[in-house]
Amino acid sequence: MRINSVYIVDDDTITIFGLRKLLAKYSADLVVEEFRNGRLAFDSILSLLENNIPLPEVIFLDINMPVMDGWAFLDEFLKLPNTAGVHIKIITSSIDIRDREKWQTYVKKTGHQIDFITKPIYELNLEDVTHNMDLAS
Amino acid sequence: MLKAIETYALSYLAQQLPQPTAFINTSFELVCASQSWLDYFEFTPHEIEGKQILAFFDEHGKGHWENCLENCLTGEKEFGIQNTVSSVGKEQWFEWTNVPWYDEQENIIGVIIQIKDITKRLENELKYEKLENLLKDQSEIAKVGTWEYNIGSDSLFWSDMTKKIHEVPLDFEPNMDRAINFYEQGHSRNTIAMLAHNGIHRGESWSQKLKLITEKGREKWVIAAGKPLYKNGEVTRLIGTFQDITQQVEQQKKTKENEQLLRTLVDNLPLNLYIKDAESRKVLVNKAECQYLGVESPQELIGQSDFDLYDENIAQISRDEDLQVMKTKKPMIGKRTISIKKDGVSTSFLTSKIPLLNLEGECKGLIGISMDISEIIQKENQLSDLINVTAIQNKKLINFAxxxxxNLRSHTANFSMLVDFLAKEEQENEKERILEMLAKASDNLMDTLENLNEVVDISTNVNLEKKSLNLNEQINRVQENLTAFLHQNKVVLDNKISDKVYVKAVPAYLESIILNLLTNAVKYQNPQRNPKITLTTEKKGDQIIFRIEDNGLGIDMEKYGKKLFGMYKTFHNNSDARGIGLYITKNQIEAMGGSIIVCSEVNKGSTFSVYFKDEN
Structure with missing residues (x-):
């Protein structure tokens, strides 16, 4: 299976530029939507659910953002129904051990597909996502 | 006839004999008796005259008397002592003498019985014996010996006890010189010599506590007493007593020493010590307590209650503690208390109160011990302040790290990524885009470094000199710099602050704080209305509160209250927000010893309150 749509939730233009570039390499006709904070991304997901439109297969999520940060977004997102198929990749420049610990508690608590990727990113490997999608179908 | 006359004459004579006497013929019949004899045995003459004397004795007495009377009839004399019980039950003792009764021709015609009442004598003898024993016992117990000195013969007599006290054998023969030499050389010996001399020559009595050295070399304290005896107006003898009081003296000395030890201890303890009676009145206080209460002598505090010495509330607390301790008989140990004296001086104590029980186990008061811990508490508070400051600094440091x-890593990661892209990129126009991005990343890094530098500057310049600044002058200066900005945003600025308000602040910081808060109030304005900003001050204790109130967007305090002053925290979807302004503002205020708080409601507005420390 292929990935059709991804969300980038980040307030750093350079990171967004990089991610877009790498995703373009993966597939030219991939739909990429970007959001400058968690609140904007969450509102978009709510409207998708309301209108029965399929959710993006992958969400690239920054931690430090204004209005609603990455952790707050995760809290709200994980409460929603029918989100199990959405793969979340946390992208951060933080090497703070506490952020890593927090990520692990989310994984243990929810069993959701959440990765923790520390910047810099040189390439994207989305095979694990498609592999899981194949298993699910 | 003659016989009759004789009998009559005898009878008449016998009756008048002063000593109880009875005359008995050879058949042991009573011929006649003196009135005193009849009285002694309580007989009437008719009752016994001509009767057998033996009939008056019991079986045992009869045999003895018969024997004895018969002996008399052979010319023997008989003596004896016997008792009888009178009609009123009194025991009487008498001595009897039986002698043969001779007629003119020396024929034995009977027995003359004479008796002598010795009841009194016997009683006295008995009494004397008892007294003698008593005296001996007493002398043993009280260690009182006696002595007697005969001046004429220059002879000295010592009782056994006196000898025992001197630790000499009982056959020791004392004389005046030796006796005086037993006293310790110096004061004791001189004194006794003088006293004895005055006794002999002037007839003076004495009683004196003196020290002597016994035969065995032991020191003893004695009370030596003496008294002259006169004969024909002249002193002939001295008598006296001699009492060993070594034990008492030593006990007294020991008691005094103990008392002295206790008093020294109590007075020199670096603790306030007092004893209170059941009414919580002081009955004993030590020096430290006197010093604390500012009196010269303990007498000034005796009888005073806590109500006389302390603030009424404090006195009541103390009295309640006293009652509890006395009621339960359980000590109160090491309780932290605060005493406030009448003059308002407050002292912190570590106080213990111990119930004071009498020999019957009743609680009639208490012993109080208080240690002044004001200094320790002050140090504790300082330490706690220091820990707080350290904790805050530590938190800041972690935050900063x-x-x-x-942030720095974020920029370097971006550099690294972009450089990697650039190396792999072949298309020229794409290379140019990447280079643009690299320039942007470089600018971002510069900004971040400048911000960090600003924060480090504040944190390291804690000791910047504060000046008294007129608040309105500072506000006006900022307002001038922002004229265009304020005009553009149609800001209504309502400054209600008096021109007389001064605050202690670092000039550059104060300007920066006002600038930051004012621009924030304008930046986060509500799009539905023109910004209105109100400035006020309030004096509260030793602090001046400077308030900036706006009618802007407001902040969701429940969500962001804790993060509001954090670095790189922004809460509005506003492209101007850098997330550094409030962080720097807070650091500047704290560096001056002040604080900042915020009250806010979404869609209504925010009020920032800056607290300036107003130290004089």
């Missing part, structure tokens, strides 16, 4: 690790 986090920021550095995140």
């Amino acid at each position: 986090h920021i550095v690790s995140h």
Whole structure:
């Protein structure tokens, strides 16, 4: 299976530029939507659910953002129904051990597909996502 | 006839004999008796005259008397002592003498019985014996010996006890010189010599506590007493007593020493010590307590209650503690208390109260011990302040480290990624885009470094000199710099602050604080209305509160209250927000010893309150 749509939730233009570039390499006709904070991304997901439109297969999520940060977004997102198929990749420049610990508690608590990727990113490997999608179908 | 006359004459004579006497013929019949004899045995003459004397004795007495009377009839004399019980039950003792009764021709014609009442004598003898024993016992117990000195013969007599006290054998023969030499050389010996001399020559009595050295070399304290005896107006003898009081003296000395020890201890303890009676009145206080209460002598505090010495509330607390301790008989140990004297001086104590029980186990008061711990508490508070400051600094440091690790790393990660892209990129126009991005990343890094530098500057310049600044002058200066900005945003600025308000602040910081808060109030304005900003001050204790109130967007305090002053925290979807302004503002205020708080409601507005420390 292929990935059709991804969300980038980040307030750093350079990171967004990089991610877009790498995703373009993966597939030219991939739909990429970007959001400058968690609140904007969450509102978009709510409207998708309301209108029965399929959710993006992958969400690239920054931690430090204004209005609603990455952790707050995760809290709200994980409460929603029918989100199990959405793969979340946390992208951060933080090497703070506490952020890593927090990520692990989310994984243990929810069993959701959440990765923790520390910047810099040189390439994207989305095979694990498609592999899981194949298993699910 | 003659016989009759004789009998009559005898009878008449016998009756008048002063000593109880009875005359008995050879048949042991009573011929006649003296009135005193009849009285003694309580007989009437008719009752016994001509009767057998033996009939008056019991079986045992009869045999003895018969024997004895018969002996008399052979010319023997008989003596004896016997008792009888009178009609009123009194025991009487008498001595009897039986002698043969001779007629003119020396024929034995009977027995003359004479008796002598010795009841009194016997009683006295008995009494004397008892007294003698008593005296001996007493002398043993009280260790009182006696002595007697005969001046004429220059002879000295010592009782056994006196000898025992001197530790000499009982056959020791004392004389005046030796006796005086037993006293310790110096004061004791001189004194006794003088006293004895005055006794002999002037007839003076004495009683004196003196020290002597016994035969065995032991020191003893004695009370030596003496008294002259006169004969024909002249002193002939001295008598006296001699009492060993070594034990008492030593006990007294020991008691005094103990008392002295206790008093020294109580007075020199670096603790306030007092004893209170059941009414919580002081009955004993030590020096430290006197010093604390500012009196010269303990007498000034005796009888005073806590109500006389302390603030009424404090006195009541103390009295309640006293009652509890006395009621339960359980000590109160090491309780932290605060005493406030009448003059308002407050002292912190570590107080213990111990119930004072009498020999019957009743609680009639208490012993109080208080240690002044004001200094310790002050140090504790300082330490606690220091810990707080350290904790805050530590938190700041961790926060700062986090920021550095995140923000600086974020830029370098971007550099690294972009450089990697650039190396792999072949298309020229794409290379140019990447280079643009690299320039942007470089600018971002510069900004971040400048911000961090500003924060480090504040944190390291804690000791910047504060000046008294007129608040309105500072506000006006900022307002002038912002004229265009304020005009553009149609800001209504309502400054209600008096021109007389001064605050202690670092000039550059104060300007920066006012600038930051004012621009924030305008930046986060509500799009539905023109910004209105109100400035006020309030004096509260030793602080001046400076308030900036706006009618802007407001902040969701429940969500962001804790993060509001954090670094790189922004809460509005506003492209101007850098997330550094409030962080720097807070650091500047705290560096001046002040604080900042915020009250806010979404869609209504925010009020920032800056607290300036107003130290004089």
